[in-house]
Amino acid sequence: MYRELKHVIDTTPMCDTHEHLWSEETWIRDGPDILQDLFDNYIKADLVVAGAAPEAVERALDGRDPDLAGRFRGIEKAWQMVRHTGYGEAVSALARLVYGIEEITMEALEAARHRTLELRRPGERLRLLKEVARLDHVQIDNFCWPCHPDPSGFDFFLYDIHWSNFVWGEIDPQALEQETGLRVSDLASLESALEALVAKYGPVAIALKTNHAYGRTLAWEARPPVDVSRALAVILAHPENATEADYLTVGDWCLAKGAELAIQYKLPIKIHTGYYAGYGQMPVEWIRPGHLTALFRAYPQCRFVLMHMGYPYTGELLAVAKHYPNVWVDLCWAWSIDPRSTVEFVRRFLHTAPSNKLLGFGGDTFWPTSVVAYAHQARARLYQALAEEIREGELTEKQAIAVATRWLRENQYELFDLHGTREAIQKAARPDAVKKTSRRRAFLPDLA
Numbered sequence: 418m419y420r421e422l423k424h425v426i427d428t429t430p431m432c433d434t435h436e437h438l439w440s441e442e443t444w445i446r447d448g449p450d451i452l453q454d455l456f457d458n459y460i461k462a463d464l465v466v467a468g469a470a471p472e473a474v475e476r477a478l479d480g481r482d483p484d485l486a487g488r489f490r491g492i493e494k495a496w497q498m499v500r501h502t503g504y505g506e507a508v509s510a511l512a513r514l515v516y517g518i519e520e521i522t523m524e525a526l527e528a529a530r531h532r533t534l535e536l537r538r539p540g541e542r543l544r545l546l547k548e549v550a551r552l553d554h555v556q557i558d559n560f561c562w563p564c565h566p567d568p569s570g571f572d573f574f575l576y577d578i579h580w581s582n583f584v585w586g587e588i589d590p591q592a593l594e595q596e597t598g599l600r601v602s603d604l605a606s607l608e609s610a611l612e613a614l615v616a617k618y619g620p621v622a623i624a625l626k627t628n629h630a631y632g633r634t635l636a637w638e639a640r641p642p643v644d645v646s647r648a649l650a651v652i653l654a655h656p657e658n659a660t661e662a663d664y665l666t667v668g669d670w671c672l673a674k675g676a677e678l679a680i681q682y683k684l685p686i687k688i689h690t691g692y693y694a695g696y697g698q699m700p701v702e703w704i705r706p707g708h709l710t711a712l713f714r715a716y717p718q719c720r721f722v723l724m725h726m727g728y729p730y731t732g733e734l735l736a737v738a739k740h741y742p743n744v745w746v747d748l749c750w751a752w753s754i755d756p757r758s759t760v761e762f763v764r765r766f767l768h769t770a771p772s773n774k775l776l777g778f779g780g781d782t783f784w785p786t787s788v789v790a791y792a793h794q795a796r797a798r799l800y801q802a803l804a805e806e807i808r809e810g811e812l813t814e815k816q817a818i819a820v821a822t823r824w825l826r827e828n829q830y831e832l833f834d835l836h837g838t839r840e841a842i843q844k845a846a847r848p849d850a851v852k853k854t855s856r857r858r859a860f861l862p863d864l865a
């Protein structure tokens with residue numbers, strides 16, 4: 418045991434660069450019961466792949482049904498088959514850390530079921546994330562454009578501008594007009610609307626985010642405006658005639674426009690690469706991070722964050738991260754998709770690519786209790802990776818500590834404008850309070 422390393426990894430306030438967290442209000446009002454809390458996360462896909470009937474999983478996750486034992490019975494056999502996967506490891510950690518359950522049985526569930534109601538109280542969500550998961554802040558993609566200051570923690574809950582719909586070529590003129598006051602009827606007006614949208618939310622957003630790999634290939638190419646105009650005209654006027662090629666053409670242009678705006682507003686752009694959530698639907702050829710290299714060359718000033726370790730294209734991602742100065746790698750969700758490959762990946766990364774290009778954690782989940790589990794898993798596995806490095810003589814403990822701190826916290830502070838975003842959020846949320854602070858700050862040089 419390398420005590421000092423373990424202590425640093427366990428206690429460093431970690432920057433969480435990717436979650437989909439439901440709001441404080443939803444957590445309190447519509448939050449999970451114990452079975453939903455344990456199993457309504459990535460594990461449900463593993464359960465079905467192991468052979469559980471989708472209806473049995475659905476029933477297990479139906480919080481309106483008070484019969485915990487009946488619900489658990491339908492997934493119990495599949496649970497035994499998946500408890501050692503990365504998702505299963507996180508479920509066990511959640512059971513242990515949040516509910517004090519060592520082995521998930523009907524009796525244990527029954528005995529701990531009251532616990533969720535105690536946790537679903539005002540302020541508990543923030544406490545779980547800040548004090549139990551020990552996070553510095555979370556960056557949330559809640560699948561929409563607006564990034565309103567979050568009163569449950571202005572400095573703590575930061576938001577991405579969601580960009581996927583544009584990259585799918587799905588242009589919604591009504592929604593855009595509502596947000597920007599601009600009517601979209603052609604390429605020029607679409608460009609103005611996208612500019613207005615990022616002008617509105619860019620200053621309070623932490624990043625742009627797109628997970629378009631769930632609906633199209635990541636393969637990108639620069640599109641001549643004349644082609645984009647033609648395809649956009651079809652999509653807007655006669656969507657029934659629009660082809661896959663039309664959507665890809667408009668989508669590629671919108672991703673490029675997103676990159677331009679990201680440069681202008683100093684926002685990194687996060688792109689889902691690799692593995693799919695769910696089951697039975699992943700076209701494995703769409704999701705390669707290498708599909709994006711033309712984009713990296715076209716926008717050398719844009720900072721691209723490639724998410725989820727590009728799994729299973731980890732070697733390809735390593736090559737891309739080593740080669741492109743404008744690419745960062747984010748391990749969000751990777752620790753639970755395939756923990757052992759992630760341990761191996763970070764060790765390979767260390768000896769291949771610059772260590773300031775890796776972001777160590779994101780739980781990629783909806784409930785704060787899941788984040789507690791995924792954060793625990795990430796810390797434990799990162800310790801495992803760095804302990805192996807020390808044991809094999811590749812690093813000293815002191816060097817391992819420096820690397821861990823970089824990956825859990827320092828790189829995120831270097832890449833994202835946390836100070837500027839937090840200040841803009843404070844200003845947007847309570848303009849008077851900020852005025853007071855800055856007036857005080859104006860006096861400081863005199864005092865010094």
Ligand SMILES: [Zn+2]
Pocket residue numbers: 435436437781
């Ligand atoms: Zn996600």
